[in-house]
Amino acid sequence: MNVPMKTVKNKRIKIITGNHAAAHAFRQAKVGVVAAYPITPQSPVVEKISEFVEKGKLNAKFVMVESEHSAAAVCCAASATGSRVGTATSSHGLELMYELLPWAAGNRLPIVINLATRALGAPWSVWTDHQDFITIRDVGWIQMFCEDNQEIYDTNIQAFKIAEDPRVFIPAIVAYDGYILSHTLMPMKLENQKDIDEFLPPLKHHINLSDISQVKGIDPVTTPHVIKRAEGTAPGYYEYRYALQKALENSIEIIINVHDEYAEKFGRAYGNGLFKTFKTKDADMIIFAMGSVASQARVAIKKLREKGLKIGLLSLKLFRPFPAKYLREYFKDFKNIIVFDRDIGYGFEGVLSYELKAALYGLKNSPFIKGFIVGLGGRDVTNEHIINGVYKGLEASKKGEITHDTEFLGLKLEELDFLKQEDNKNG
Amino acid sequence: MVNVMDLVEEEFIYPGTRACAGCAMALIYRIALKALGPKTIITVPASCLTVLHGMQGFCTTKVSVLHTPFMTTAASASGIVASLEEKGLADEISVVAFAGDGGTTDIGIQSLSGAAERGTNFIYACYDNEAYMNTGVQRSGSTPLGAFSTTTPGGKKSHKKNMPKILEAHGIPYVATANGSYPLDIYEKFQKARKIKGTKYLHILSPCPPGWGFPPKDTIKIGRLAVQTGFWPMYEVINGKYFLSKDSQKYLDPSKRKPIEDYLKTQKRFDKITREEIKNYKQYIDDQWTEIRKRVENY
Numbered sequence: 107m108n109v110p111m112k113t114v115k116n117k118r119i120k121i122i123t124g125n126h127a128a129a130h131a132f133r134q135a136k137v138g139v140v141a142a143y144p145i146t147p148q149s150p151v152v153e154k155i156s157e158f159v160e161k162g163k164l165n166a167k168f169v170m171v172e173s174e175h176s177a178a179a180v181c182c183a184a185s186a187t188g189s190r191v192g193t194a195t196s197s198h199g200l201e202l203m204y205e206l207l208p209w210a211a212g213n214r215l216p217i218v219i220n221l222a223t224r225a226l227g228a229p230w231s232v233w234t235d236h237q238d239f240i241t242i243r244d245v246g247w248i249q250m251f252c253e254d255n256q257e258i259y260d261t262n263i264q265a266f267k268i269a270e271d272p273r274v275f276i277p278a279i280v281a282y283d284g285y286i287l288s289h290t291l292m293p294m295k296l297e298n299q300k301d302i303d304e305f306l307p308p309l310k311h312h313i314n315l316s317d318i319s320q321v322k323g324i325d326p327v328t329t330p331h332v333i334k335r336a337e338g339t340a341p342g343y344y345e346y347r348y349a350l351q352k353a354l355e356n357s358i359e360i361i362i363n364v365h366d367e368y369a370e371k372f373g374r375a376y377g378n379g380l381f382k383t384f385k386t387k388d389a390d391m392i393i394f395a396m397g398s399v400a401s402q403a404r405v406a407i408k409k410l411r412e413k414g415l416k417i418g419l420l421s422l423k424l425f426r427p428f429p430a431k432y433l434r435e436y437f438k439d440f441k442n443i444i445v446f447d448r449d450i451g452y453g454f455e456g457v458l459s460y461e462l463k464a465a466l467y468g469l470k471n472s473p474f475i476k477g478f479i480v481g482l483g484g485r486d487v488t489n490e491h492i493i494n495g496v497y498k499g500l501e502a503s504k505k506g507e508i509t510h511d512t513e514f515l516g517l518k519l520e521e522l523d524f525l526k527q528e529d530n531k532n533g
Numbered sequence: 534m535v536n537v538m539d540l541v542e543e544e545f546i547y548p549g550t551r552a553c554a555g556c557a558m559a560l561i562y563r564i565a566l567k568a569l570g571p572k573t574i575i576t577v578p579a580s581c582l583t584v585l586h587g588m589q590g591f592c593t594t595k596v597s598v599l600h601t602p603f604m605t606t607a608a609s610a611s612g613i614v615a616s617l618e619e620k621g622l623a624d625e626i627s628v629v630a631f632a633g634d635g636g637t638t639d640i641g642i643q644s645l646s647g648a649a650e651r652g653t654n655f656i657y658a659c660y661d662n663e664a665y666m667n668t669g670v671q672r673s674g675s676t677p678l679g680a681f682s683t684t685t686p687g688g689k690k691s692h693k694k695n696m697p698k699i700l701e702a703h704g705i706p707y708v709a710t711a712n713g714s715y716p717l718d719i720y721e722k723f724q725k726a727r728k729i730k731g732t733k734y735l736h737i738l739s740p741c742p743p744g745w746g747f748p749p750k751d752t753i754k755i756g757r758l759a760v761q762t763g764f765w766p767m768y769e770v771i772n773g774k775y776f777l778s779k780d781s782q783k784y785l786d787p788s789k790r791k792p793i794e795d796y797l798k799t800q801k802r803f804d805k806i807t808r809e810e811i812k813n814y815k816q817y818i819d820d821q822w823t824e825i826r827k828r829v830e831n832y
Contacts, residue, residue: 138619141612167615171608172647179605179644183576183612186599189619205602315574315597315613316622323592325600326583333589340590 118295124287127255127294128194128220128280129154131262133164134302135218138189138309141169141180143199146232147284148222151194174199178206185215186324188314190266192217196284197224197238204242210277211246211350213325214312216269218262221281222288223397225483233484234284236397236449239425240457246350248278248357249426251397253382256294258282260374261423263297263306267364270309274357276350283398285484297372305371354427361424377421380429381436385411386418391442392473393496394462396422399446399480399487406492417496422458430465437466437473444499445477446492446515455512474503479514491515534779535721541567545595552585555749557713557739557756558660559585562631564716565658566596568723573627574617576601576609578641580633581667582660604640606632607648610655618654627727628655634675635665637736638694649703649732656726656733659696660713662741670744678813679797679806681746688805692817700734701770707733708770713740714756715780718767725769738765746801755799763790763818766825775828785826793818 122130128151132140140159142152158164167184171177177193185191195203200221210217223239225231239249248268252258258280265278282288313324333340341349358380365379376382384404386392393403400421410417420436437443447456454460459477466472476499481487495515502509519525545566552559558581566573576599577583583600587593601609610630617623632641637659645657664682665671672682674694681688701708707729709722719737726733740756742749759765760781767778783789793814797803 139612139615141608141615165619167619169611169615169651171611172643172650175604176608176611176644176647179601179608180612180615182605183599183601183609184616184619185612187574187613187616189616191616206605209602315599316617316620316626318572318574318597318626320597321592321595322597323586323594323600324598326586326588326590326592326598328589335591337591340588342589 116295118297119293120296121291121293122255123150123289123291124255124258124282125150125222125289126154127259128262129158130296131259132192133158134297134299135190135263135266135306137164137166137192139167139169139180139184139191140193141171141177141184142193143171143174143177143195145174145196145199147224147288148194148196148199148220150288151220151222174202175205178203178210181217182206182210182213182215185210185217185311186213186313187316188309188311190309191215192219194220194222196222197226200238200242201226204245207242207245207247212346214275214350214353215277216266216275216309216311217277218265218269219277219279220258220262221279222284223281224284231483232284234286234398234448235482235484236281236447237482239279239281240449240451242279243426243457246276246354247426248276248354248361250278250280250424251422252280252282252287253397253401253421255287255290255292256374257376258287259294259296260368260372260376263302264364264368267306268357268361271360271364272310272312274353274360275312276353276357281397286398301371305368358424358427358429358432376423378432380424380432382421382423384419384421386420389416389418390440391415391417391444391496391500392437392440393417393419393444393446393492394422394458395419395446396425396458397448399448402487402489403446403492406489409489410493410496415496428461428465433462433465434469438469438471440473442499442503443473443475444496445475446480446487446495447477448481448487450479450482450512455510476502477512479512480516485516488516535717537717540720541570543567545571547593547595550585550593551587552581553743553749555742555752556581557741557752558582558662560716561660561713561719561737561739564719565629565723566594568720569627569629569727571596572625573629574599574613576606576613576628576630578606578632578636579603579667580636581662582631582633584667603636605644606630606636606641607653607657608644610657611648611651611653614653614655623654630655630657632657632659633665633667634659634661634663635673638674638696646703649700649705649734652705652731654730654732656723656735658735658737660737660739662739662744663693664744666741666744678817679803679810681802681805688810697734697736703732704773705732705734706730706772709735710765710767711735711737712756712760712765712767713737714753714760715767718778718780722769744802747799751799755796758791758796758799760784761791762793762796763822764793764796764814766821768825775831777825777829785822785829787819787822790818
């Protein structure tokens with residue numbers, strides 16, 4: 107946040123949208139194969155990339171496929187053939203890719219997907235919430251969320267470096283709110299190609315089908331058992347999946363290191379690379395949120411502080427792997443946490459809310475956590491909603507009321523005429 | 534015409550695969566790999582070929598194989614091709630997708646159509662054993678009229694989908710049909726396809742002893758009956774021009790064709806076929822050959 111601009115006249119400062127920030131990051135990461143299918147609000151990413159390819163600014167193969175399912179399949183195969191690979195999508199596009207997501211993770215393919223978040227139907231919506239991002243929680247990808255266009259660009263460059271680290275080899279998704287960032291112009295800095303090249307060396311892949319001197323049978327049927335043969339011992343499915351989980355757990359430190367290296371080289375940091383904090387030094391109460399909701403909370407916090415509340419923000423950047431250890435350490439001295447989810451684990455609570463509760467389980471003097479649902483399907487998240495939530499949370503904390511009931515802030519049931527008629531009927 | 538002595542001696546499948554006894558697909562694959570040579574990358578969806586390829590960490594072929602989810606075969610091939618093109622290796626290495634009839638005519642048709650429309654430079658080979666054999670003989674879009682499957686216990690009520698025609702409508706440079714019982718023809722067609730740039734489609738009938746209900750020793754005989762009865766014409770469409778393959782040419786003359794009953798009665802899956810359906814088959818074959826005759830005469 108607060109991009110430190112050394113000089114306003116810097117010719118590398120461009121005023122571009124979040125989608126184009128992602129496209130420029132792909133260009134400068136020298137992505138070799140891009141396969142994409144249009145979907146609102148992501149489409150300008152791949153339009154821009156195809157323009158780069160057409161003009162010779164990016165030496166990549168652009169495959170305009172007939173569905174997101176095929177986009178993901180092309181990405182997987184091109185990655186397995188040894189190319190640096192990426193795409194972008196939203197909402198139903200990501201859901202259609204779903205089958206290939208655990209496949210890419212299991213195959214340890216360092217693909218990067220940009221996600222301009224958008225609500226899932228039905229009913230149709232093209233506006234933002236974080237449900238698409240949350241729904242792929244368990245596929246085994248690294249999942250990161252951004253709050254501004256500069257962060258989208260910086261996170262993409264870092265995502266390739268993290269995903270391609272031989273200790274990691276896990277695909278990554280970089281998310282940002284549809285329209286709120288995807289279509290909003292912001293000033294941001296594009297770095298020198300030379301510096302990006304230094305930071306992000308060419309991919310050295312563990313799989314490369316194009317090297318036909320080595321014969322490979324990739325992803326055959328794999329039994330529950332370890333198999334021993336004269337040719338050697340082959341792991342079972344269980345061992346493969348254990349390796350994925352451990353690599354994800356261990357990737358947190360690599361994510362921090364890559365972030366720190368980037369911050370040192372380019373002068374921009376995003377908290378500790380896992381989460382960003384705002385006005386927390388003297389705070390006894392924290393708002394926990396992600397993306398557009400965290401951005402809005404920054405404004406609301408200024409207003410709450412005028413009213414005398416010692417309140418700050420923790421904006422989650424890394425959602426998977428969930429940085430539980432770091433969150434436990436950070437939250438151990440706070441009394442109250444108010445969580446605002448622009449998503450919901452249907453049938454339970456907001457997902458950030460219950461994941462944080464799980465992460466803090468067993469802490470001594472564990473903070474009181476109260477979660478709210480906000481802004482599904484692009485309903486505006488206003489200062490009023492956040493301020494209202496904070497006071498409600500404080501009240502619940504005083505009473506010590508622990509409940510898993512969800513509360514939607516910013517609902518307008520009172521404006522629905524048919525409900526009024528029902529009320530009248532019922533006397 | 535290729536002679537048996539012309540075949541490459543080198544084998545590209547190791548012995549002792551997990552394919553069933555009498556599997557025509559194993560024969561088709563063996564011959565195809567000989568024609569394609571070592572500079573080949575294969576991609577395969579869930580199918581009987583996944584079984585042939587063996588398990589976990591070990592590969593039964595001498596060429597690289599990328600397994601991929603069911604509906605992605607042609608997209609997977611597109612990804613390999615794109616990556617090879619990026620690296621300037623596209624002219625050196627052939628990319629070949631091998632899928633079953635379910636993976637082609639049903640779940641994979643969208644990605645295949647997309648890849649063909651884009652003119653992706655690869656060979657797509659469908660080995661057609663006329664049902665989901667790997668999962669236990671469920672009907673596919675390629676199961677023929679009257680055939681028993683575990684999801685058509687009373688026999689299928691419609692004809693099989695004419696996939697080669699659908700691919701032909703994409704305007705690709707090479708479409709061919711073939712049959713596991715004519716290995717030299719298969720060899721020649723793969724060799725030809727390998728040299729053509731663009732999307733090449735081969736649809737190969739692959740008799741399946743357990744799925745069709747005949748003894749493994751009869752695979753070749755039954756594949757031949759499919760051709761001899763006129764049920765399975767073998768042809769090529771090269772840049773829009775139709776060529777009837779040598780082994781099918783004499784069946785332009787209806788009197789040379791064996792009665793369709795000779796083919797149907799050899800397989801348990803047609804045990805419950807009705808008289809109506811047999812009549813339907815006769816018409817189907819006649820219509821098919823009327824069309825072939827027109828196309829042959831046109832060129």
